[in-house]
Amino acid sequence: MSGLVVERSLPRFAAARAWSSLRGSGRAGEVGPLRLADVPTPSPPGPDWALVRPRLAGICGSDLATVDGRSSRYFEDLVSFPFVPGHEVVGILETAPAGSALAPGTRVVVEPVIGCLPRGLEPPCPACAERDVGACQHVAFGRIAPGLQIGYCRDTGGGWSTAGLVAHASQLHPVPETMDDETAVLVEPTACAVHAVAQAPATSGEVVAVLGAGTLGLLVVAALRHLADPGTLLVGARYPHQRRLASELGADLAVPEDQLPRSVRRATGSLAAAGALSGGAAVVFDCVGSAASLRAALGMVRPRGTVVLVGMPGPATVDLAPLWHRQVVLQGVYAYGLEHLQGEPRRTFEVALELAARCRLGRLVSAAYPLERFEAALAHAGQAGRRGAVKVVFDLRSRRPSSRPAPDPGAPR
Amino acid sequence: MSTRTPDPRRALPGSPAAARALLGRAKNTLRRDLPFPWSPPTWPTSVPAPRDRPALGAAYETDWARRYPVRLVRAVLLDNVLRPAVHLLAAPEVRGGELLALLDPPVVFVANHASHLDTPVLLSLLPPRLRHHTVVAAAADHFFDRRWKAHLWAGLLSAVPVERHRVNRRSAEVALGLIEDGWNLLIYPEGGRTPDGWPQPHRGGAAYLAVRSGRPVVPLHLRGTDRMLPRGADRLRRGRVTVTVGQPLHPEPGEDARALAARIERAVARLAAESRSDWWAARRLPEPERTELVAGPEAAPWRRAWARPPDPAAPRPPRTEDELPWLRDRRAPWRRRGAAP
Amino acid sequence: MSPRPGYVLDVDRSTPPVLFWHGEGFRLERLPEGSRVIYPPEPLPPLPDPIGAIRRALEEPLGDSQPLRSLLRPGMRLTICFDDVSLPLPPMRRPDVRQLVIEQVLDLAAEAGVDDVCLIAALALHRRMTEAELRHALGDRVYDAFAPQGLLLQHDAEDPDGLVHLGRTDLGEDVEISKRAATSDLVVYVNINLVPMDGGHKSVATGLASYRSLRHHHNARTLRHSRSFMDKDHSELHSSNWRMGRLIAACGVRIFQIETTLNNDAFPAQLRFLQRREWEWTAQDRATYLATQAALRRLPDGLRRSVFHQVTAPYRLTSVQAGEVEAVHDETLRHVYAQQLVEVEGQSDVLTMGLPYICPYNVNSIMNPILVACLGLGYLFNMYRGRPLVREGGVLILSHPTPRSFHPAHHPSYIDFFEEVLAETTDPGEIGKYEEAYATDPWYVHLYRTGNAYHGVHPFYMWYWCAHALEHLGGVIVVGGDPAAVRRLGFKPASTLADALEMAADVVGPSPSVTHLHAPPLLMADVR
Incomplete structure (x- = not known):
C-alpha cells in the first residue's frame, strides 16, 4: 500500500522552504519532507473507529504550506510525525464502527478534526461538550498521538494514501447517493467556509468583501450568498477564471484584487484618507492569509467592522494602528463545529453537504492526479491560479480511469 | 536536461557551408533595398512632382542618355562586357535571325517577358546597326523610382520610362518621338515579368505606338531566361536561351491599335509554339495563343506553375549531397586525406 | 509659397509607408493599393501682428456689441473666463493666446478704473489646473497679480454657494451657471477655438455650468443626434447649448465673447516629420524619425510619456474676433474651416487612424483606455461635415497601445467606471443607470473640488461622446492595444494592421475601401 508521508526532518523542511521560495509553491518535490512510501494500513485505536478507504x-x-516548509512553527507540537497528509477526503467505509448505523461500503466524508471524543477523553473539554470540535483544547493529548486533524496525526493515516485512514464514528458523514465524489471532496473546505460565515457578524444588507478567490474564497462567496444575506458582495480575485467563478457563485462584482478597495469605496460611497476608507465594508473575509492581504483588509473594513481570517496565516508584520484606531475586530475562524444559523443548531458538515450539492461545487475540482504523480499534482496545486485551476485532488479510486474525462488541458504534464 | 540534437540543416560554424551562407546573406542585404525610413521615400504616382525637383518615374528625362558620348560608352560596354557575358552564361540560340538583317529601322520590337535577363539577351543578339539604336521601354514604377536606378538603367540599357498601369500621355508621346527620330523601341507588351512561366495578356501600348508611327512591329520570343533568373530569384544560374524571331507586322491602312495588338499577341504566341515545336507546326495552329501548349491550363496559379513543361535546355539541377558524397564530409578540406566515412 | 490645402492621396505601389500615430510612438504602415490617405492642410500664415490684431478686435467688435472700452466703467463687476488646460493640444508655446488677450483686456479695465475683476478658469467638470498650468496659460504677470488675492478662481460645479439657477429653456433644460459670472456686469470669455466644436454659446453654457445643467446635453441621446458634434448646424449638443446661451443672455448676463483661431503648426521643428507627407521626407526627417523611434523604444513608459507631454506647439494666431457671441462664432468657424477643411469624395468601408499620446483630458496625464475610445470614436471620428468618413456598418481601425493604466489623481472615477460599468455594458444608452451614483459619489466630488480630479461623472461623458460612432460603426479594431483592455471597451484587438484589415473584411466584405485619417495635425473632412 503506497502513500505520501511527511517526516520530521529539519534539513528537509528548510530545503523545501528555500526551494519553494525560489521556484514557486508546490515545487519542493525531491528536496522536501514529502515522499512516496509503503505505508501500513493504520489499525483502529478502538472499536468505535472505522477504516476508510479514500x-x-x-x-x-495548509497541505501546501506544510510540504513547502512554510507553515507556522506554532503547529510543531500539534502534529505527530511521520504522518500521511490529506484531510479533505471522500472514501468508502471498509469496516463499520461499533454502535453506528453505517454499514461497510458506505461512502462517507471525513470530518478530520480529532477532538476529545475520538481521543477517548472523559470528560470532554467544554468546547467538545458543546460539540464545537474546532475549539477543542485537547488535540495534543489522549489515547492517540497529537494531531489537529486526520492528515496531521501519526496514528490515523491520511487521505493521500491507498492504505486508508481510521476515523472515529463521530467523524463520519454519509454522502448521499446523488452526490458525485468531486462534490463530496469539497465538503470539508465548504464546511470551513460555512463556519466562517456563521461565526462572522451578521451581514444582512451590508457591504461584504471577500479578499482572494482560491477554493476557500470561492466557497465563502457561495456560503455568504446562500446562508447570509449580504447587501453587496464584492470579491477581489487575481485571476480571470476566479472572477468568473466568483460571479457564478453569487458575487455582485468580482474585480482584480488590487481594485477591491476601490470597489468597496464605490459600493459604500465613502471617502478615503491615509490609505484607508472612511467607511468601508462591514465584514472583510481574508481568504489569503498573508501580511499583504491583512493590510488590505484593514484598509477596507469600516470602523467597528470585522476582518475574518479564513485563510491560514503565518507570521506577519502588519501595522495595527488602523485596527486600534478604527476599533476593528480581527476574528480567526478555524474548522467547524455546531452552527446556529436558523432554527435549531446543526453540525457544520450537514450544512456544508447541502450547500455543496446545491451549488454543484464539484465544478471547482480542476484536475485529478494519481498518487505516483504527486510532484506534478503539488506543482499544479501550488500554481493553481496561474494555471487556471481551483482545486487539485488525488484520485485513489483503484486503477480505473478518472471519472472526469479530461481534467485540464494544461494539467498533467 | 534534454540533450539538444544539432539541426542537420544548420551548417557547422566555421565550415565552408557556413561561410557561404554568411556571404549569401550579406549579398542579399546589399542587394535588397533598405525599407523606407532608411532609404528615401518613393514618390506616389498620383502626386504631381514639384517642378523644382528633377522628376522620377514616368516623368524622368532620358535625353542625356542618347547624347553621343553616353552612346559611345554604352556601345563599348554592350559589345565588350554584356555580349560576352550573355554568350558565356546563356549560350543563346537564335531562330530566324536572318530576318533581322532585312529590317528597315526604326521598328518596334515586342517580346514576351519572363526575366530581367530578357533585355540584355535581346540587345546582345541584335545586329550592331540595330543594337546601338534601340531604346528599351521600362516600367516607370520599377526602374525609375529611385534616382540612382533611373540613371543606371537609362545610361546602361538606354531605358525610357513607360507607365504600365495606366495610360500616360507624356510617356506615349516621348516614345513616339523617339521612334520618329529613328530609334528602335523594345517593349514588353505583357507589362511585366510572368509570375508563372506562362504568357500574360498583352497591353495595347506597342500596337498604339506602331499605328501612330506607321512603323513595323517585330515579334520576338525568348525561352529559357525564366529558368536562369526567374522573377524573385536571388541568384543567376547558367542556362540555354532560345530566341525566336518572327516576320515583321506592318500596320494595315485603317487598322486600329486594338486589331494590331491582337495580331501581335498571336504572332508572339506563334513564336512560342514554334520554339517548342517547329515553324510549320506552329504555322498551322489556328489560334496559337489559345492552345494549352502556349497559354497554359486555365487553373489555379499553382497548377499553372506546375504545368510548365520541363525545359530541354534547362541547366542541371543543383548538385545534391546524395550525388556527391564528399559534400557530406564536414571535415576541413586539409583533413580529408582518408576516404569519406 | 502659399500653404497647400489638405490632400487626399490615392495609395499606389510607389507610395511609401504611411505614418500612424501610436500613443507615445509611431508606426509606419503600408496601406493596401487603392486606399486613400487624407492629409491635413499646411499651416496658414499667421497674423503678422497678433497684439495689434487683438487690440483691433476689442476696438471693433462684431455683431451689435460695443467696443470693450466703452463697456468698462468704474465700480463695475467684471469677470474674465478662459478655456482650461484641455486647449490647445499640444499646449501652446509661451506666450499662450489667452495670456495675450487677457493682458489687453486687463489693460483696458485698468484704464477704465474697474476694481472688481475676477478670473475664472471655465473648467466645467474637468480637473482643476495646477499652478504651473495656470502660469502657462495666463503668464506670470496675470497669475502673480490675481492668484495671491484669491481672484484667480477655477470654476467649481459642485459649490452650492457658487452657482445660480437662471431658469429653464423651452425644452425644460436647467440652466445653472457660476454665480460670480451670472452676477457680473460683464463677462469676458476668452476662447481658443482649436476645433469647430469649441466656442459660441457652448463656452459659457458648458464651461461655467453645473452637473445639473450639463446632463441635459451631455448624454447618449443628444450625442447620438449630433452628427457630428463638430458641425454646429447638425449638432444637437450645440442646439441645446444655443438654447441655454440665449436664455443666459435673456437673463441679462452680458457676455463679451473673444474667440481666437490657431494655425495647424502643431509640432515643433524637431518633429516636423509629423507634419510632412511621407514622400516629401528629407534625409533629416528620416533621420529624426529613426532616432526618435530608437530613443522612444529604450525609454520606460513613464519617461516616454513625460517626454511627449513636454512638447509644446509653435501654434500661431490666424484670427481673433470679439463681440456678440453668435456673430463672433460664425466668423471664427470660417477661419477654423479655412485651416482644417479637406474635401473628400465619398465614404469608405474602413477608416484607419493612429491615435496620438494626447487628448483634451490627459494633458500632463495618462491616456487611459476610456480616453483612447473617446479620442478615436469621439473626437477624430466626428471630425467630419456632411457624412462620416466611414459608411454605416463600416469598421474603424485605431492604432494605440491602450495600456490599462490610469492616472490615480486625475482620473479616479475612470478606474471604477472601467472595472464596474464597462465590465457590465458598453452601450452608451445602458450606462446611464450608473451615472447618478458616480455623479454624486462624495469622494469623487471631494477630489474634484479639492484635488486635480475630473468629476465622477466625466467617464460617462467620454463614453457618450462615442455614442454616435458606436451606433454608426459595424466594429472597432485596435491595432497593437492591450488585448484585455481593448476587449473590455467592446473592441477587437489586432496585432498588425494587416490582421486588422483582414478582420475588418469579415465585417464589411472582401477587399474593402480604406481611408486613413492622417491626423494630427487636425483636419476636418468635408465628405461629399
Whole structure:
C-alpha cells in the first residue's frame, strides 16, 4: 500500500522552504519532507473507529504550506510525525464502527478534526461538550498521538494514501447517493467556509468583501450568498477564471484584487484618507492569509467592522494602528463545529453537504492526479491560479480511469 | 536536461557551408533595398512632382542618355562586357535571325517577358546597326523610382520610362518621338515579368505606338531566361536561351491599335509554339495563343506553375549531397586525406 | 509659397509607408493599393501682428456689441473666463493666446478704473489646473497679480454657494451657471477655438455650468443626434447649448465673447516629420524619425510619456474676433474651416487612424483606455461635415497601445467606471443607470473640488461622446492595444494592421475601401 508521508526532518523542511521560495509553491518535490512510501494500513485505536478507504483526497492550502516548509512553527507540537497528509477526503467505509448505523461500503466524508471524543477523553473539554470540535483544547493529548486533524496525526493515516485512514464514528458523514465524489471532496473546505460565515457578524444588507478567490474564497462567496444575506458582495480575485467563478457563485462584482478597495469605496460611497476608507465594508473575509492581504483588509473594513481570517496565516508584520484606531475586530475562524444559523443548531458538515450539492461545487475540482504523480499534482496545486485551476485532488479510486474525462488541458504534464 | 540534437540543416560554424551562407546573406542585404525610413521615400504616382525637383518615374528625362558620348560608352560596354557575358552564361540560340538583317529601322520590337535577363539577351543578339539604336521601354514604377536606378538603367540599357498601369500621355508621346527620330523601341507588351512561366495578356501600348508611327512591329520570343533568373530569384544560374524571331507586322491602312495588338499577341504566341515545336507546326495552329501548349491550363496559379513543361535546355539541377558524397564530409578540406566515412 | 490645402492621396505601389500615430510612438504602415490617405492642410500664415490684431478686435467688435472700452466703467463687476488646460493640444508655446488677450483686456479695465475683476478658469467638470498650468496659460504677470488675492478662481460645479439657477429653456433644460459670472456686469470669455466644436454659446453654457445643467446635453441621446458634434448646424449638443446661451443672455448676463483661431503648426521643428507627407521626407526627417523611434523604444513608459507631454506647439494666431457671441462664432468657424477643411469624395468601408499620446483630458496625464475610445470614436471620428468618413456598418481601425493604466489623481472615477460599468455594458444608452451614483459619489466630488480630479461623472461623458460612432460603426479594431483592455471597451484587438484589415473584411466584405485619417495635425473632412 503506497502513500505520501511527511517526516520530521529539519534539513528537509528548510530545503523545501528555500526551494519553494525560489521556484514557486508546490515545487519542493525531491528536496522536501514529502515522499512516496509503503505505508501500513493504520489499525483502529478502538472499536468505535472505522477504516476508510479514500476515493478522492484534496490538496489544501495548509497541505501546501506544510510540504513547502512554510507553515507556522506554532503547529510543531500539534502534529505527530511521520504522518500521511490529506484531510479533505471522500472514501468508502471498509469496516463499520461499533454502535453506528453505517454499514461497510458506505461512502462517507471525513470530518478530520480529532477532538476529545475520538481521543477517548472523559470528560470532554467544554468546547467538545458543546460539540464545537474546532475549539477543542485537547488535540495534543489522549489515547492517540497529537494531531489537529486526520492528515496531521501519526496514528490515523491520511487521505493521500491507498492504505486508508481510521476515523472515529463521530467523524463520519454519509454522502448521499446523488452526490458525485468531486462534490463530496469539497465538503470539508465548504464546511470551513460555512463556519466562517456563521461565526462572522451578521451581514444582512451590508457591504461584504471577500479578499482572494482560491477554493476557500470561492466557497465563502457561495456560503455568504446562500446562508447570509449580504447587501453587496464584492470579491477581489487575481485571476480571470476566479472572477468568473466568483460571479457564478453569487458575487455582485468580482474585480482584480488590487481594485477591491476601490470597489468597496464605490459600493459604500465613502471617502478615503491615509490609505484607508472612511467607511468601508462591514465584514472583510481574508481568504489569503498573508501580511499583504491583512493590510488590505484593514484598509477596507469600516470602523467597528470585522476582518475574518479564513485563510491560514503565518507570521506577519502588519501595522495595527488602523485596527486600534478604527476599533476593528480581527476574528480567526478555524474548522467547524455546531452552527446556529436558523432554527435549531446543526453540525457544520450537514450544512456544508447541502450547500455543496446545491451549488454543484464539484465544478471547482480542476484536475485529478494519481498518487505516483504527486510532484506534478503539488506543482499544479501550488500554481493553481496561474494555471487556471481551483482545486487539485488525488484520485485513489483503484486503477480505473478518472471519472472526469479530461481534467485540464494544461494539467498533467 | 534534454540533450539538444544539432539541426542537420544548420551548417557547422566555421565550415565552408557556413561561410557561404554568411556571404549569401550579406549579398542579399546589399542587394535588397533598405525599407523606407532608411532609404528615401518613393514618390506616389498620383502626386504631381514639384517642378523644382528633377522628376522620377514616368516623368524622368532620358535625353542625356542618347547624347553621343553616353552612346559611345554604352556601345563599348554592350559589345565588350554584356555580349560576352550573355554568350558565356546563356549560350543563346537564335531562330530566324536572318530576318533581322532585312529590317528597315526604326521598328518596334515586342517580346514576351519572363526575366530581367530578357533585355540584355535581346540587345546582345541584335545586329550592331540595330543594337546601338534601340531604346528599351521600362516600367516607370520599377526602374525609375529611385534616382540612382533611373540613371543606371537609362545610361546602361538606354531605358525610357513607360507607365504600365495606366495610360500616360507624356510617356506615349516621348516614345513616339523617339521612334520618329529613328530609334528602335523594345517593349514588353505583357507589362511585366510572368509570375508563372506562362504568357500574360498583352497591353495595347506597342500596337498604339506602331499605328501612330506607321512603323513595323517585330515579334520576338525568348525561352529559357525564366529558368536562369526567374522573377524573385536571388541568384543567376547558367542556362540555354532560345530566341525566336518572327516576320515583321506592318500596320494595315485603317487598322486600329486594338486589331494590331491582337495580331501581335498571336504572332508572339506563334513564336512560342514554334520554339517548342517547329515553324510549320506552329504555322498551322489556328489560334496559337489559345492552345494549352502556349497559354497554359486555365487553373489555379499553382497548377499553372506546375504545368510548365520541363525545359530541354534547362541547366542541371543543383548538385545534391546524395550525388556527391564528399559534400557530406564536414571535415576541413586539409583533413580529408582518408576516404569519406 | 502659399500653404497647400489638405490632400487626399490615392495609395499606389510607389507610395511609401504611411505614418500612424501610436500613443507615445509611431508606426509606419503600408496601406493596401487603392486606399486613400487624407492629409491635413499646411499651416496658414499667421497674423503678422497678433497684439495689434487683438487690440483691433476689442476696438471693433462684431455683431451689435460695443467696443470693450466703452463697456468698462468704474465700480463695475467684471469677470474674465478662459478655456482650461484641455486647449490647445499640444499646449501652446509661451506666450499662450489667452495670456495675450487677457493682458489687453486687463489693460483696458485698468484704464477704465474697474476694481472688481475676477478670473475664472471655465473648467466645467474637468480637473482643476495646477499652478504651473495656470502660469502657462495666463503668464506670470496675470497669475502673480490675481492668484495671491484669491481672484484667480477655477470654476467649481459642485459649490452650492457658487452657482445660480437662471431658469429653464423651452425644452425644460436647467440652466445653472457660476454665480460670480451670472452676477457680473460683464463677462469676458476668452476662447481658443482649436476645433469647430469649441466656442459660441457652448463656452459659457458648458464651461461655467453645473452637473445639473450639463446632463441635459451631455448624454447618449443628444450625442447620438449630433452628427457630428463638430458641425454646429447638425449638432444637437450645440442646439441645446444655443438654447441655454440665449436664455443666459435673456437673463441679462452680458457676455463679451473673444474667440481666437490657431494655425495647424502643431509640432515643433524637431518633429516636423509629423507634419510632412511621407514622400516629401528629407534625409533629416528620416533621420529624426529613426532616432526618435530608437530613443522612444529604450525609454520606460513613464519617461516616454513625460517626454511627449513636454512638447509644446509653435501654434500661431490666424484670427481673433470679439463681440456678440453668435456673430463672433460664425466668423471664427470660417477661419477654423479655412485651416482644417479637406474635401473628400465619398465614404469608405474602413477608416484607419493612429491615435496620438494626447487628448483634451490627459494633458500632463495618462491616456487611459476610456480616453483612447473617446479620442478615436469621439473626437477624430466626428471630425467630419456632411457624412462620416466611414459608411454605416463600416469598421474603424485605431492604432494605440491602450495600456490599462490610469492616472490615480486625475482620473479616479475612470478606474471604477472601467472595472464596474464597462465590465457590465458598453452601450452608451445602458450606462446611464450608473451615472447618478458616480455623479454624486462624495469622494469623487471631494477630489474634484479639492484635488486635480475630473468629476465622477466625466467617464460617462467620454463614453457618450462615442455614442454616435458606436451606433454608426459595424466594429472597432485596435491595432497593437492591450488585448484585455481593448476587449473590455467592446473592441477587437489586432496585432498588425494587416490582421486588422483582414478582420475588418469579415465585417464589411472582401477587399474593402480604406481611408486613413492622417491626423494630427487636425483636419476636418468635408465628405461629399
